[in-house]
Amino acid sequence: MSNPSVFSAESYFATQPPPPTLQTDVIGVRTFISKQAEQGRKVVLVTSGGTTVPLELNVVRFLDNFSAGTRGATSAEYFLKAGYAVIFMHRQFSLQPFSRHYSHSTNPFLDFLEIDSTSSRNATSEINVTPSKRPDLLQVLTAYKAVHAEGTLHTLTFVTVNDYLWLLRAVSQEMSILRRNAMYYLAAAVSDFFLPRQKMSEHKIQSGKGSLHIEMDQVPKVLKPMVAEWTREGYIVSFKLETDLSLLIPKARQALQRYGHQVVIGNDLHHRKHRVVLVYPSSLSPTSISSPASTPCFNHVPLSNLPDGTGSVEIDGILADTSAGQYTESWIEIDPSLAASGTKEIEEDIISELLRRHQSWVAAAPSAQ
Amino acid sequence: MSNPSVFSAESYFATQPPPPTLQTDVIGVRTFISKQAEQGRKVVLVTSGGTTVPLELNVVRFLDNFSAGTRGATSAEYFLKAGYAVIFMHRQFSLQPFSRHYSHSTNPFLDFLEIDSTSSRNATSEINVTPSKRPDLLQVLTAYKAVHAEGTLHTLTFVTVNDYLWLLRAVSQEMSILRRNAMYYLAAAVSDFFLPRQKMSEHKIQSGKGSLHIEMDQVPKVLKPMVAEWTREGYIVSFKLETDLSLLIPKARQALQRYGHQVVIGNDLHHRKHRVVLVYPSSLSPTSISSPASTPCFNHVPLSNLPDGTGSVEIDGILADTSAGQYTESWIEIDPSLAASGTKEIEEDIISELLRRHQSWVAAAPSAQ
Numbered sequence: 001m002s003n004p005s006v007f008s009a010e011s012y013f014a015t016q017p018p019p020p021t022l023q024t025d026v027i028g029v030r031t032f033i034s035k036q037a038e039q040g041r042k043v044v045l046v047t048s049g050g051t052t053v054p055l056e057l058n059v060v061r062f063l064d065n066f067s068a069g070t071r072g073a074t075s076a077e078y079f080l081k082a083g084y085a086v087i088f089m090h091r092q093f094s095l096q097p098f099s100r101h102y103s104h105s106t107n108p109f110l111d112f113l114e115i116d117s118t119s120s121r122n123a124t125s126e127i128n129v130t131p132s133k134r135p136d137l138l139q140v141l142t143a144y145k146a147v148h149a150e151g152t153l154h155t156l157t158f159v160t161v162n163d164y165l166w167l168l169r170a171v172s173q174e175m176s177i178l179r180r181n182a183m184y185y186l187a188a189a190v191s192d193f194f195l196p197r198q199k200m201s202e203h204k205i206q207s208g209k210g211s212l213h214i215e216m217d218q219v220p221k222v223l224k225p226m227v228a229e230w231t232r233e234g235y236i237v238s239f240k241l242e243t244d245l246s247l248l249i250p251k252a253r254q255a256l257q258r259y260g261h262q263v264v265i266g267n268d269l270h271h272r273k274h275r276v277v278l279v280y281p282s283s284l285s286p287t288s289i290s291s292p293a294s295t296p297c298f299n300h301v302p303l304s305n306l307p308d309g310t311g312s313v314e315i316d317g318i319l320a321d322t323s324a325g326q327y328t329e330s331w332i333e334i335d336p337s338l339a340a341s342g343t344k345e346i347e348e349d350i351i352s353e354l355l356r357r358h359q360s361w362v363a364a365a366p367s368a369q
Numbered sequence: 370m371s372n373p374s375v376f377s378a379e380s381y382f383a384t385q386p387p388p389p390t391l392q393t394d395v396i397g398v399r400t401f402i403s404k405q406a407e408q409g410r411k412v413v414l415v416t417s418g419g420t421t422v423p424l425e426l427n428v429v430r431f432l433d434n435f436s437a438g439t440r441g442a443t444s445a446e447y448f449l450k451a452g453y454a455v456i457f458m459h460r461q462f463s464l465q466p467f468s469r470h471y472s473h474s475t476n477p478f479l480d481f482l483e484i485d486s487t488s489s490r491n492a493t494s495e496i497n498v499t500p501s502k503r504p505d506l507l508q509v510l511t512a513y514k515a516v517h518a519e520g521t522l523h524t525l526t527f528v529t530v531n532d533y534l535w536l537l538r539a540v541s542q543e544m545s546i547l548r549r550n551a552m553y554y555l556a557a558a559v560s561d562f563f564l565p566r567q568k569m570s571e572h573k574i575q576s577g578k579g580s581l582h583i584e585m586d587q588v589p590k591v592l593k594p595m596v597a598e599w600t601r602e603g604y605i606v607s608f609k610l611e612t613d614l615s616l617l618i619p620k621a622r623q624a625l626q627r628y629g630h631q632v633v634i635g636n637d638l639h640h641r642k643h644r645v646v647l648v649y650p651s652s653l654s655p656t657s658i659s660s661p662a663s664t665p666c667f668n669h670v671p672l673s674n675l676p677d678g679t680g681s682v683e684i685d686g687i688l689a690d691t692s693a694g695q696y697t698e699s700w701i702e703i704d705p706s707l708a709a710s711g712t713k714e715i716e717e718d719i720i721s722e723l724l725r726r727h728q729s730w731v732a733a734a735p736s737a738q
Contacts, residue, residue: 052433060558060610060638064421064433068462092474093437093462099473105461105526108468109478110513113498113506125507129482129496137482138494144479157474189429193581212562216581241429269429 007196009220012165016197019163025156026170029087032154033174036085041152042181042358044084045171047188048072049091051161055214057200062160063216067189069094071239071272071347075185078351080147084183087175089156089167091188097153098144101136112137161191161219168222172230180362182234183354184226189241194219223259235361236261237354243269252279253327262361265350274339274346278330278353284361376565378589381534385566388532394525395539398456401523402543405454410521411550411727413453414540416557417441418460420530424583426569431529432585436558438463440608440641440716444554447720449516453552456544458525458536460557466522467513470505481506530560530588537591541599549731551603552723553595558610563588592628604730605630606723612638621648622696631730634719643708643715647699647722653730 007015036043049072050065073095076086080097088097095103102109112133116126129137147153156171158164175182193216223238238261242248245268252264262284266277332353338344376384405412418441419434442464445455449466457466464472471478481502485495498506516522525540527533544551562585592607607630611617614637621633631653635646701722707713 055432060435061560062433062435063424064431066429066431096473099477099479102473102478104465104468104471104473109471110468110510113510115507115510115514127498127503127506127510134496137496138484141479141482141484141496145484191430212583212585214581214583 007217007220009222009225012220013169016162016165018166019158019160022166022170025167026174029154029156029171029174032085032087032151033178035151037178037181041083041085042183042362043087043175043178044079044183044185045087045089045175046072046076046079046185047089047164047168048076049094050189051091051164051191052159053161053191053194053216054200055195063191063193063214065189065191067091067094069096070100072185072187073097073100074345074347075187075351076153077143078345078347079185080152081143082351082355085152085154087154087156087171089158089164089171089188092157092159096155098140098147101140161194164188164190165219165222168226169230172226172234175234176230176232178234180233180235180365182231183358184231184234184236185354186223186236186238190219192219193217221259223255223261227260233365235263235358237263237265240264240266241269241272242266249277249279249329252277256281256327263354263357271336274336275331275333276346276350278332278350279327280330280357282326282328284357376586376589378591378594381589382538385531385534387535388527388529391535391539394536395543398523398525398540398543401454401456401520402547404520406547406550410452410454411552411731412456412544412547413448413552413554414456414458414544415441415445415448415554416458416533416537417445418463419558420460420533420560421528422530422560422563422585423569424564432560432562432583434558434560436460436463438465439469441554441556442466442469443714443716444556444720445522446512447714447716448554449521450512451720451724454521454523456523456525456540458527458533458540458557461526461528465524467509467516470509530563533557533559534588534591537595538599541595541603544603545599545601547603549602549604549734551600552727553600553603553605554723555592555605555607559588561588562586590628592624592630596629602734604632604727606632606634609633609635610638610641611635618646618648618698621646625650625696632723632726640705643705644700644702645715645719647701647719648696649699649726651695651697653726 033043048067049069050067052065053063055061055063069090072088072090074097076088076097079086086097090096101107112130114128114130116128156167158167172184175184195214195216199217223236227236238255238259240248240252240255242251248266248268252266255261255264256279262280264279266279268275330353332346332349334344334346334349339346402412417436418438419436421434422432424430424432438459441457441459443466445457445466448455455466459465470476481499483497483499485497525536527536541553544553564583564585568586592605596605607624607628609617609621609624611620617635617637621635624630624633625648631649633648635648637644699722701715701718703713703715703718708715
């Protein structure tokens with residue numbers, strides 16, 4: 001067995017091949033951004049879905065991260081509704097804004113189309129939408145058509161973690177001309193490990209006898225160069241998913257400390273549909289702006305039954321500074337039954353809070369943008 | 370590192386836990402089969418899509434096999450068209466019959482719905498299908514409604530290789546009462562490896578430091594017990610996918626020799642949309658039935674530029690008997706440009722050939738069914 005290599009972001013991009021469509025994708029993004037900049041729109045990059053790690057050169061088997069892409073697809077819709085332009089960078093076949101309402105598995109659209117037999121003597125029969133389904137479809141369709149007419153949604157597709165990393169860097173660099181008007185909402189579930197191209201043949205899976213051994217290297221932490229090099233004062237939102245709730249806030253604070261970005265949104269696996277926590281440096285607290293009166297389910301104080309995460313905690317063998325004064329948490333919680341029935345989506349409140357914070361961030365620019 | 374265990378099908382089912390929905394699924398399948406048997410319909414089990422191997426108990430990371438499920442979803446439609454009842458057992462979110470024509474990525478249905486603004490003074494506007502899209506949609510929709518009205522399609526969902534194995538055994542056993550009227554069309558891309566539940570905590574992925582090591586065990590070969598124990602004279606079609614074309618026929622013959630089933634359909638990764646080979650024991654050749662005149666692209670002899678696979682070949686360290694007399698191949702090939710444009714689907718010819726062979730199989734029953 002060979003020793004694992006340690007890849008910095010720099011050595012990663014120096015040794016791993018770019019995806020073949022990168023140049024074309026970058027040109028599309030550049031055109032989109034310049035159009036939005038002309039029209040004075042803020043632009044958000046929303047990443048969504050899981051990444052794969054191919055285990056063979058002829059890709060049949062791969063390691064995958066679970067994510068249907070619900071958070072990203074839903075959030076993109078609320079950003080669009082608020083007037084942002086959205087670069088939606090998602091895993092192929094993961095959920096997308098608008099069409100997400102009509103999953104082929106849970107809400108197949110063929111079920112609410114009807115064939116009008118009264119006009120069957122014509123060359124082609126008419127197809128009608130079931131009346132009970134019409135209002136919902138009309139709402140989705142109206143928003144979808146408006147976004148397409150305005151040209152405010154640009155979709156990019158990735159499959160592997162390598163596609164993702166190359167695209168993320170390229171799009172971030174393109175967006176940097178927007179300075180504080182750019183937001184980065186990194187909701188994709190990215191693999192921590194990958195198989196360097198140079199090791200791929202060596203690691204080829206032995207089928208037909210014995211067991212399977214795979215050895216992988218760590219994916220470099222790209223938030224650091226993203227903050228320091230790829231973007232310029234962009235507003236960066238990262239995500240943490242934990243199954244152990246007591247680690248959520250300490251780990252979120254540790255990420256802010258390490259990478260120096262603006263917000264971590266903490267989810268725990270089993271409650272992420274109705275409860276998240278926003279963790280941010282206290283210096284960025286928009287205290288001068290009053291809380292919105294229209295979101296009654298919104299909490300700015302930790303709920304009493306949740307750990308507050310203060311003190312110091314050992315994470316990955318490092319004693320993390322989690323002093324409460326330096327970081328602030330805002331809990332966002334909605335009624336779980338409303339979330340389960342689809343009556344209310346927590347992303348509506350998340351985006352509403354982020355818009356407020358992004359506005360403060362733009363207003364706090366040292367010089368006019 | 371522990372030694373890999375060798376699992377027989379028997380020891381697999383004795384040690385791995387059944388999926389929680391198995392009982393409910395079996396009851397649904399039993400009802401479906403008895404209804405079809407009453408109506409004298411043949412029933413085919415179509416498996417489709419890839420399986421996952423969860424690497425952690427809280428499933429975030431998993432090993433996956435690539436498969437969109439095109440072959441299975443397309444084939445299911447042609448079986449339904451031919452009057453078969455179909456149990457469609459597929460990977461969650463993989464393609465399904467009928468809705469497969471309207472992928473959210475490549476052919477989103479929202480694009481061909483229009484809002485009728487002339488009637489906008491009504492409480493709800495009308496939604497119309499774009500006229501140019503109407504004929505195709507009408508055709509799909511008509512077939513979809515007919516299948517639902519007749520109740521000839523039953524859908525089951527799996528995610529992990531463990532779900533798949535338990536479901537396959539249970540459904541096969543339920544279908545065995547149909548005897549020769551049952552066909553099994555095993556198009557799913559099933560993992561060769563899995564992580565036994567008992568080793569899961571031991572194998573928990575170490576995130577945050579160093580590299581990732583995974584060690585997995587081999588999935589038992591279930592075709593053998595499927596032929597010998599789970600089914601009774603059912604017509605079993607398995608699939609082989611190879612990237613090395615010269616191995617395709619020898620491996621297909623080896624599978625028939627080992628497991629004793631009826632047909633292997635051989636695909637090579639890059640040409641599977643327009644060329645496959647059916648390999649079967651020569652004793653099952655339906656020579657008394659003439660070739661269908663209506664399929665001009667159909668070839669019963671190997672194409673001149675393809676290896677004929679005769680002789681003996683070493684596979685997995687075993688010298689395989691590939692004597693040409695014992696096995697016969699039928700190549701099915703369609704014009705690649707018709708396949709690429711979607712004008713013609715190779716599954717139409719595959720199913721047509723299988724129906725003919727299944728009919729011979731039913732007719733050759735030792736006693737009346």
